[in-house]
Amino acid sequence: MTVMPDTGHAKRKKATSLSEFLCRESVAGYMFISLFIIGFLVFTIIPMIASLYLSFTNYNILGDAKWIGFANYVKMFTRDSKYLKSLSVTFFYAFVSVPLKLLMALIVAMIMTHQSRLTGFYRSVYYLPSIIGGSVAVAVMWKQLFSSDGVINSVLQALSINSTKSWIGSRDTAIWVLILLTVWQFGSSMLIFLAGLKQIPRTYYEAATMDGAGKTRSFFAITLPLLTPTIFFNLVMQTINGFMVFNSGYIITQGKPLNSTLFYALYLYQKAFTDYDMGYACAMAWILLLIIGFMTALIFSSQKRWVFYQGER
Amino acid sequence: MKKMLSLVLTLALLLSVMVLPASAETVKEVNGGEPCTIRIAWWGNQTRNDLTTQVLAMYTALHPNVTFETEPTAWDGYWDKLATQAATSSMPDIFQQDYGKIGSFFSQNLMMDLTPYVENGTIDVSRISSAVLESGSMEGKLYALCLGLNSPCLFYDKETFSAAGIEAPVQLTWDEFFSLSKEIYEKTGTQTYIDTMVLGMLFRGKGTSLYAEDGTRFGTEDDSVFRTYFQMIADVSKEAWHVSPELLVEKNPSVTETMPIIDKTTWDSFSNSNQLTTISSTAGRELGMMMWPVMADDTTQVQYLKSSQFFCGSTSTKYPDVVADFINFFVTSVDANLVLKGERGVPVDSNVLAALSDGLSDLDKVMYAFIDEVNKVATPMDRPNPNGSSQIDTLISDLTELVRYGEISPEEAAAQVFAEGNEILSANAQ
Numbered sequence: 001m002t003v004m005p006d007t008g009h010a011k012r013k014k015a016t017s018l019s020e021f022l023c024r025e026s027v028a029g030y031m032f033i034s035l036f037i038i039g040f041l042v043f044t045i046i047p048m049i050a051s052l053y054l055s056f057t058n059y060n061i062l063g064d065a066k067w068i069g070f071a072n073y074v075k076m077f078t079r080d081s082k083y084l085k086s087l088s089v090t091f092f093y094a095f096v097s098v099p100l101k102l103l104m105a106l107i108v109a110m111i112m113t114h115q116s117r118l119t120g121f122y123r124s125v126y127y128l129p130s131i132i133g134g135s136v137a138v139a140v141m142w143k144q145l146f147s148s149d150g151v152i153n154s155v156l157q158a159l160s161i162n163s164t165k166s167w168i169g170s171r172d173t174a175i176w177v178l179i180l181l182t183v184w185q186f187g188s189s190m191l192i193f194l195a196g197l198k199q200i201p202r203t204y205y206e207a208a209t210m211d212g213a214g215k216t217r218s219f220f221a222i223t224l225p226l227l228t229p230t231i232f233f234n235l236v237m238q239t240i241n242g243f244m245v246f247n248s249g250y251i252i253t254q255g256k257p258l259n260s261t262l263f264y265a266l267y268l269y270q271k272a273f274t275d276y277d278m279g280y281a282c283a284m285a286w287i288l289l290l291i292i293g294f295m296t297a298l299i300f301s302s303q304k305r306w307v308f309y310q311g312e313r
Numbered sequence: 314m315k316k317m318l319s320l321v322l323t324l325a326l327l328l329s330v331m332v333l334p335a336s337a338e339t340v341k342e343v344n345g346g347e348p349c350t351i352r353i354a355w356w357g358n359q360t361r362n363d364l365t366t367q368v369l370a371m372y373t374a375l376h377p378n379v380t381f382e383t384e385p386t387a388w389d390g391y392w393d394k395l396a397t398q399a400a401t402s403s404m405p406d407i408f409q410q411d412y413g414k415i416g417s418f419f420s421q422n423l424m425m426d427l428t429p430y431v432e433n434g435t436i437d438v439s440r441i442s443s444a445v446l447e448s449g450s451m452e453g454k455l456y457a458l459c460l461g462l463n464s465p466c467l468f469y470d471k472e473t474f475s476a477a478g479i480e481a482p483v484q485l486t487w488d489e490f491f492s493l494s495k496e497i498y499e500k501t502g503t504q505t506y507i508d509t510m511v512l513g514m515l516f517r518g519k520g521t522s523l524y525a526e527d528g529t530r531f532g533t534e535d536d537s538v539f540r541t542y543f544q545m546i547a548d549v550s551k552e553a554w555h556v557s558p559e560l561l562v563e564k565n566p567s568v569t570e571t572m573p574i575i576d577k578t579t580w581d582s583f584s585n586s587n588q589l590t591t592i593s594s595t596a597g598r599e600l601g602m603m604m605w606p607v608m609a610d611d612t613t614q615v616q617y618l619k620s621s622q623f624f625c626g627s628t629s630t631k632y633p634d635v636v637a638d639f640i641n642f643f644v645t646s647v648d649a650n651l652v653l654k655g656e657r658g659v660p661v662d663s664n665v666l667a668a669l670s671d672g673l674s675d676l677d678k679v680m681y682a683f684i685d686e687v688n689k690v691a692t693p694m695d696r697p698n699p700n701g702s703s704q705i706d707t708l709i710s711d712l713t714e715l716v717r718y719g720e721i722s723p724e725e726a727a728a729q730v731f732a733e734g735n736e737i738l739s740a741n742a743q
Contacts, residue, residue, distance in 0.1 A: 060700070060741075061396035064422045082711070147563045169559025171718070192489075256562045258718055273393045275704045 014028075035064075055283035060276045072283035080312055083284070085259050086267040093175065093263065094242035097182040100235055105186040109193035123194070130187030139181070139251035144167060146177045168253055171260045178248045178261055189234045196230030197223070228307045236299055243292050342633045346378050346543075351635060354384035355409035355622075356391035358591060361656055372642055379635060399423055399552045404627035406636050410457045412448060412620055416528070416697040424456040425626035430637035431455055437645050442662040448620040448694060457623035458640050461658020464585045464618055464687040465514070467603040473503045473580040474601070483686065484616070492550070497580055498554035506556045506566060506573050507549055508583035509710050512542045517695070518611035528699025529742040536731035541608075543716050543723035546697035548719045558717040569595050586687075587621055587658045589680045599676065602683045604690075616687050617694045619659040659684045701741030705734050 021027060055072060057065035076083050108126055112119060132138050146167035149176045156163040167173045200223065208218045246265040249255060255262035255270070268288070272281035355365060362385045362415040369381045375419055384405055386394055388635045392414070398404045404423065418424050436458065438446055449457035474481055477500040485493065494505035516523045521532040549555040556564075556579055564573040566582070575596045581594065586602065593600050603614045624643060626636035650665045654673075659681055660666050673681060712726040721729075 060417075061400050062417055143563070148560060166557075166559035166563060169557070169562035174562070207387070253562055253563065256714065257558060258714060258720065270707070275707055276396065277704065 016048050023281055025251040051285060052058070054279050055286050057279045059279040059282075061278050062276070065279065068279070070226065072280045073287070075280070076283065076287065081155050082259060082262070083267065086262045089175065089260065089262055090243060090264040093179060093182075093245060094239060096302070097179045098211035098242045100179070100183045101238060102189060102231065104183050105234070106231075108186065108221075109190045109197060111225045112190070112194055113197050121189075126190060127187035131187045136247070136251055139248050142177065142248070143252045144182050169257055170259045174253055174257055174261050178245075181248050181252075182245070189238060192234055193227070196227050198291045200226045216310075226310065229309060232299070232303055232307045237280050237294060239293055239295055239299065243288065243295065315612045316415075336658065341638070343376050343377060343638045344632055348378045348380070349632050349635060350380050350382055351639065352382045352405035352637075353406060353407040354386065354391070354395065354405040356386050356388045357409075358387070360590075364653050364656055367644065367652050371649060371652070372639060375642075376529060376635075376638075379639075395484045402629060403579050404629055406627060406630040406632060407639060408625055408627060409460075410449075410623040410625045411692075412623070413698040413702065415449065415451065415457055415623070417700050418625070419451040419456060420700070423628055425630060425633055427455040427626065427637060427640070428459065430471040430634070430641075432485075435634065435637045436641040440645070440665075443617075443621055444693070445661045449623050457625045458644055459620035459661050460622045460624060460644060461587065461620075461655060461660060462618050462684060463621035463658045464586045464616060464691070465510070465605055466572040466584060466682055466683060467605055468574060468582040468584055468592060468600045469587070469603060470503070470574060470577060470596075471599055471601045473497060473501055473577065477501050481601050481603055485606045487545070487606045488609060494554045494581075495552070501579045501580075503577055504556045504573075505549070505554050505581055506561075506579040506583075507546065508566065509706075509713050510583045511545070512539070512659050512709060513695070514605050514615045515542055515608070517615040517617070517692070518608050518613055520613040524696065524699055524702070524738070526696065527742070528696070529739050530735045531671065531731065531738070532670060536727040540723060543712070543726040546675035546713055546716045547623050547719070547723045550719070558714060561717075563658060565622050574600070585619070585621065586680050587656070587684055589655070589678055595607050599679075602679060604687065614690045616691055618684070619694055620661075655681075699738060699741065701737045704737050704741075708733055708737070 034035045042107075054065055056067060056069055058068050059065035112123055112126070129138075148164055148166035148169070149169075152167065153165065165173070166179050204222050204226075205218055206226075208222060211223065244265055245263050246269065248264040249261045249266045250269070253261040255266050264284070265288070268281050268284045271277045271284065320477050353369070355361070357365070362383075365385070366383060369383065373379055373381065382405075384394075391409075395404070395408060399421065410424070415424075427436060431438055438455075438458075441459075445459050446455060449455055449459055469481055471481075475496075477497050479493065479497065482489075486678050497503055498505070513523050516532055519533075519538060523532055524530075525532045550558065556573055560573070560578065563571075564576075564578060565571045566573060569575075569588075572582055572592065572595075573579040574592070582600075584592065589600065591604065598659070607615055614713055624640045626633060626640070643653075644660075645662045645665065647665055647668045648681050650662075650669060653660075655669060655677065660669060670681070675730070708730055712721070712730055714720045714721055716726050727735065
């Protein structure tokens with residue numbers, strides 16, 4: 001702001017400068033995003049700061065928060081075996097389900113690129129599980145499928161395999177039932193793969209065929225390298241989702257049997273809303289943020305080694 | 314046909330609601346006749362929501378200046394919501410309270426003191442037993458008024474019993490319970506389920522309770538009762554007649570719809586008497602009631618009468634006199650309780666109880682008779698659960714699961730729950 005020595009015209013000038021101020025392009029820009037900024041501050045930043053503070057306290061919602069320093073964080077890694085279990089369950093789940101899901105999505109996307117009259121129909125059908133995938137209804141259905149008197153066992157019995165196994169009640173199989181549910185919901189990754197596959201110019205394949213390359217060779221020499229940016233994107237998104245998994249564990253198994261499906265987010269929820277240990281849950285949330293941040297950073301830093309951007313070089 | 318019947322019943326009920334107030338008690342003006350809005354929250358199911366809403370309408374008919382905003386929730390979400398509201402100072406004016414939570418709400422000063430309203434006659438407790446009033450009092454002052462009496466009970470499947478040709482006794486010893494379970498399994502293939510709730514009952518049988526009087530530690534000096542409990546869990550888990558832990562993951566016993574008794578996976582369910590209607594209607598058949606089993610060497614009757622649900626006013630309410638008047642109406646008005654029909658448990662006001670006794674359904678008669686039986690032998694109820702008891706519950710159910718799967722020995726589980734539990738309790742007491 002400039003200094004205005006002429007006080008007699010100050011009022012008039014002020015009015016002009018206000019309208020000038022409002023007419024500036026940057027101001028208009030800020031006005032437009034202010035709604036978002038306010039929402040972001042009120043519903044994201046402030047709660048995050050509050051949860052950071054609460055993570056250093058003993059807080060049971062009803063009473064006042066008591067400052068206890070790093071005790072929550074220390075307890076997590078030294079005295080809470082259930083917490084460590086939930087960490088290992090979540091890492092196992094993410095490391096197994098994400099590659100499987102991407103592989104599944106890629107295979108189906110490859111098949112989908114073949115044109116036929118029913119392609120549109122098949123695409124919709126394969127995308128369907130992803131639309132309804134996060135929903136409670138699917139989790140409930142999954143529970144029915146894999147229970148001891150469920151559909152899977154009926155089918156096995158029809159094939160004269162005598163199975164009365166409770167897939168979700170047995171500690172060896174429960175986590176796999178949940179992984180299978182995730183892998184089945186490959187639709188959104190598949191769509192992104194499809195788009196990526198269509199970006200690859202046909203001429204490359206034609207040239208490769210001229211040079212005598214077979215299908216396998218073209219896949220590894222053309223498709224895969226040119227698809228790496230898409231794979232990279234899917235990998236980042238799915239890894240983040242993988243660490244935040246909650247619904248299936250909550251509805252199908254509730255972390256049982258023997259905590260073999262106790263996902264990180266599920267344990268966090270139980271700590272907060274079953275045990276009312278809100279401070280501890282906040283601390284857990286911050287560790288989860290760090291873990292996801294670290295994993296994402298790791299994938300990003302690895303991209304120089306394996307992701308190939310056509311525009312570069 | 315059933316729909317038609319329920320329609321007719323609803324209409325009849327509505328008519329009676331409209332007619333009755335005219336004949337009812339004399340009406341005092343509340344809040345000086347000024348309009349006010351009362352927020353009221355409770356947990357429950359659809360039946361309870363409907364009945365409660367009807368009673369609210371009755372109260373508004375008597376006091377046109379009072380309107381209600383209702384916040385009915387299921388049990389699970391209720392406490393999350395209430396705790397959040399307490400943290401943000403937006404508690405409802407009136408809220409349903411659980412016996413186990415009175416202690417922590419009292420220590421945070423969230424419940425309005427009702428004693429002055431008892432003294433000035435707004436709340437009439439003359440026909441309510443002192444034991445019932447005591448259950449809603451802290452340090453000699455009344456904070457919560459009981460809405461109904463309950464008792465822990467063992468539900469059994471009548472059809473399974475008649476198929477096996479067994480008469481159900483009033484109360485079993487644990488040894489009888491085990492041999493009965495075996496017999497039922499051999500004759501019908503129906504299994505048995507033993508709940509974590511049993512632990513509290515084992516403590517009662519020894520004349521003590523799970524938590525010590527000041528709530529800073531367990532009610533025993535050593536882990537012997539825990540050892541008895543975990544040993545029992547370990548023993549029954551080896552038996553073919555006890556439901557497998559795998560099946561318990563599928564048929565979650567803490568959700569009415571998936572309880573193993575519903576589809577006759579098991580013949581029994583450890584629960585509370587006011588659940589009779591809900592569980593029976595979910596199962597689609599009538600269940601019977603027994604008292605909880607006892608140890609042969611028990612010194613004390615385990616069975617007790619429990620004030621199941623309460624109404625409290627919040628300390629932040631702007632209309633304490635309306636809150637008090639409504640709570641009085643809800644508990645002591647015969648008209649209101651003819652609508653409520655003891656769905657929250659057997660009414661505590663003797664006038665109301667007498668008026669209600671005619672016109673009970675068969676199922677309700679079973680429940681009232683059971684409460685009557687219990688009343689003859691009941692010992693006093695445990696103190697409200699201390700702070701941190703929900704963490705103890707989690708600890709116990711985790712360890713119970715480990716023992717069921719044979720992952721740890723009963724002795725290890727008992728030692729662990731005793732050490733960790735005492736630590737949690739003393740940490741929460743500070």
